[in-house]
Amino acid sequence: MEQTYKKILVGVDGSEQAMEAFRKAVEVARRNEGEVIVTNVIEQQMTTALTVAPLGNEYIEEQMAHGNEILERCRLYAESVNFSKITKDLTFGQAKSVLAIELPKKHNIDLIMVGQSGLNRVEAMMVGSVASYVIRKAPCDVLVVTPTEKQEETEK
Template sequence: MTQQYKHILVPVDGSQEAELAFQKAVAVARRNEGSELHLVHVVDTRAFQNISSFDTAMVEQVTETAKTTLDKYIAEAKDKGLENVDYSIEYGAPKVVIANDMPKQLHTDLIMIGATGLNAVERLLIGSVTEYVTRTAVCDVLVVRSDLDNKPVKIK
């Protein structure tokens, strides 16, 4: 029996790594007839806790920027022939939302996530979302490191 992925989750954050994951996820969803592609952007609310003049306008601005990006991704996926594609904007700790909350809620069987853009010091201090997701996710995880031709990509 061939493995069929029916519920694919792709975290996107505007990075080149996330763009690659999105592109490959569209290709995988097209090969797995009837699959659903769900994009998620997680607004890390912890980042706003340290701002003394916390303002909901900041969160709203980040949300609007994410919505614009996600709308473009949805249009692109539909242009490439996908019908079952949607997105959500979530709030909280990206690691937990991506690895646990969303997969359980959506019955995700595959997470396609971009390789981390952090350097070794940043990973040590704040940790890698990708690393956490690969260790703790409740479903299969594919870490995207190459383009659609499987050629290594230099991240800018």
């Protein structure tokens, strides 16, 4: 059975791990004549708590501007490698559920690509790993992208 991926979702937060996942998602989409939906999720819990604070709206606007800047960098990268099938998505919510549940349903996603976290074991246990949640809850295939530097370390 041949598997092709036509709708690929990748979450970006500005980290190098996420950007590497995005770059690889573009190549997977190109090979499969598919589309990349790239999203930046603004954590809803933070924005809900801050909207009642005096500077809350200013913070939300900063987060939206930052998210749009990250998405625009993705668009520019895709353009630089002659890939045009990209949809930018700025979303409010909890990153785990947005990536694993909401956007896969909304866009009929058949592959989610996530960057491997830079967290150490204690941080991952305390914060929880978005990647591990997505792997457990996603309705489609999930590909965790290992940073190139880790691949090179393993080869030595």
